[in-house]
Amino acid sequence: MKIKKYIADDMQKAFIMIKEDLGKDAVILSSQKVRKKGIAGYFSRPVFEVIAAVDEEAGKKEFHEELSIKKLEYKINELQNMLKNNTKPEELAIQEHNLIKKIRNAGVSNDIIELIKNNIILDDSESSIYKVGDMFLNILKKPDLIKIENKPTSVLFVGPTGVGKTTTIAKLASNMVLKEKLKVALLTMDTYRIAAVEQIKKYGDILGIPTKVINNPLEITAALKEYKDFDLVLIDTAGRNHKNDYQLDEIKSLLKIYHISRVYLVLSLTTKDDDLKEIVDRYRFIENYSLLFTKQDETTNIGGIINVCYASGKSPSYVTNGQRVPDDITVFNPEQYVKELLRG
The missing domain is CATH 3.40.50.300 (P-loop containing nucleotide triphosphate hydrolases)
Structure with missing residues (x-):
C-alpha cells in the first residue's frame, strides 16, 4: 500500500493531483482544512490536506495499461495523418514529445530515451518532468568522492x-x-x-x-x-x-x-x-x-x-x-x- 499526503487550495485540485500521481484506483483516507505553517499561515486562506492511498501492484498494472493506451493512441493518430495527407509510412516523420526533443538535443543517448519511453507516460504536466528527473538521478547516483579510509x-x-x-x-x-x-x-x-x-x-x-x-x-x-x-x-x-x-x-x-x-x-x-x-x-x-x-x-x-x-x-x-x-x-x-x- 502506497500512502501520500497532498496539499491543495480546494478538493477538486487535490483530486486532480491524486489521480495524476497515484492513478484512478487511489482512495481518499482522510481530508481536512488546515492552515499553512508559520506566521503567514494566519493571514492566508485555509488549504485542504488530503491523505490518499493506492495498492502498488494495482498501480503498476494501471501504469502499463495506460502506457499501452498511449502507444495505441499514437499509432491511431499516425495512421489518421497518413490517410489525411496521403503519406507513405516510410515518409512519415515521427513527432516526438517536446521533453524528448530537449534531452535528445542535450546529447542524451537513444538507450536512455528508449528507457524513458518504455517506463514513463509523457504528457504536458509537470509530473512528467519530475518522473524523468527522478529517473536521471537514479542513473547518476550520488557523487563518489575521495575519502580517507586508512593511512595511507x-x-x-x-x-x-x-x-x-x-x-x-x-x-x-x-x-x-x-x-x-x-x-x-x-x-x-x-x-x-x-x-x-x-x-x-x-x-x-x-x-x-x-x-x-x-x-x-x-x-x-x-x-x-x-x-x-x-x-x-x-x-x-x-x-x-x-x-x-x-x-x-x-x-x-x-x-x-x-x-x-x-x-x-x-x-x-x-x-x-x-x-x-x-x-x-x-x-x-x-x-x-x-x-x-x-x-x-x-x-x-x-x-x-x-x-x-x-x-x-x-x-x-x-x-x-x-x-x-x-x-x-x-x-x-x-x-x-x-x-x-x-x-x-
Missing part, C-alpha cells in the same frame, strides 16, 4: 591518453592540501611521456609535498610504506589505449598485486559517445571504480556524463572545466546537472 589511502587514476589525468591530480592534490589540510604524496607511473614526470614534480614542489617516480610496479609497495603516515597517496598512470589488450593487462596485474583503496577512471567529455561507451566496456575488469570527467568547458554536448553512468553503472565524482590549478575542478552536482538536461 591510495587512489589510482587510469584512463585513455590525453584526458588530463596529471593536471586533474594536481587540482585534487591542491584542494586536499590547501583546503582540507591533508598530508598528501604523489606517485607517477607515467614514464612514457618526457614532460609528465617534470610536470608532476613541479606541482609537488609548488605544494611542498613529496613526489616519487615509479619505474616498476614492484616499487609501489616500498613507496606506500615510505608514506605510511600520510593521509593520501595519489597515483598517476600513463594513458592507456583501450583497444590495446597488453596495456590494459598491466592495470589488471597492478590491481591484483596491490591493495589500492580507490580507482578513478578519467574520461574527457570531448570524446565521442560511442568511444566513451567502448572505453567503459573495456574497463569492466575493474570491479569498483568511479568516474571522473574532464574538459567540460570544451564541449556543448552535456549528455555524455549520464550516458557513461548509464552504460557503466558507476557513479560520477568530480568534473573539471578548465586548465587552472586548483580552481577548475568541482564536485559533480547531480541535481544541477539534471536541471540543465531538462532545460535542453
Whole structure:
C-alpha cells in the first residue's frame, strides 16, 4: 500500500493531483482544512490536506495499461495523418514529445530515451518532468568522492591518453592540501611521456609535498610504506589505449598485486559517445571504480556524463572545466546537472 499526503487550495485540485500521481484506483483516507505553517499561515486562506492511498501492484498494472493506451493512441493518430495527407509510412516523420526533443538535443543517448519511453507516460504536466528527473538521478547516483579510509589511502587514476589525468591530480592534490589540510604524496607511473614526470614534480614542489617516480610496479609497495603516515597517496598512470589488450593487462596485474583503496577512471567529455561507451566496456575488469570527467568547458554536448553512468553503472565524482590549478575542478552536482538536461 502506497500512502501520500497532498496539499491543495480546494478538493477538486487535490483530486486532480491524486489521480495524476497515484492513478484512478487511489482512495481518499482522510481530508481536512488546515492552515499553512508559520506566521503567514494566519493571514492566508485555509488549504485542504488530503491523505490518499493506492495498492502498488494495482498501480503498476494501471501504469502499463495506460502506457499501452498511449502507444495505441499514437499509432491511431499516425495512421489518421497518413490517410489525411496521403503519406507513405516510410515518409512519415515521427513527432516526438517536446521533453524528448530537449534531452535528445542535450546529447542524451537513444538507450536512455528508449528507457524513458518504455517506463514513463509523457504528457504536458509537470509530473512528467519530475518522473524523468527522478529517473536521471537514479542513473547518476550520488557523487563518489575521495575519502580517507586508512593511512595511507591510495587512489589510482587510469584512463585513455590525453584526458588530463596529471593536471586533474594536481587540482585534487591542491584542494586536499590547501583546503582540507591533508598530508598528501604523489606517485607517477607515467614514464612514457618526457614532460609528465617534470610536470608532476613541479606541482609537488609548488605544494611542498613529496613526489616519487615509479619505474616498476614492484616499487609501489616500498613507496606506500615510505608514506605510511600520510593521509593520501595519489597515483598517476600513463594513458592507456583501450583497444590495446597488453596495456590494459598491466592495470589488471597492478590491481591484483596491490591493495589500492580507490580507482578513478578519467574520461574527457570531448570524446565521442560511442568511444566513451567502448572505453567503459573495456574497463569492466575493474570491479569498483568511479568516474571522473574532464574538459567540460570544451564541449556543448552535456549528455555524455549520464550516458557513461548509464552504460557503466558507476557513479560520477568530480568534473573539471578548465586548465587552472586548483580552481577548475568541482564536485559533480547531480541535481544541477539534471536541471540543465531538462532545460535542453
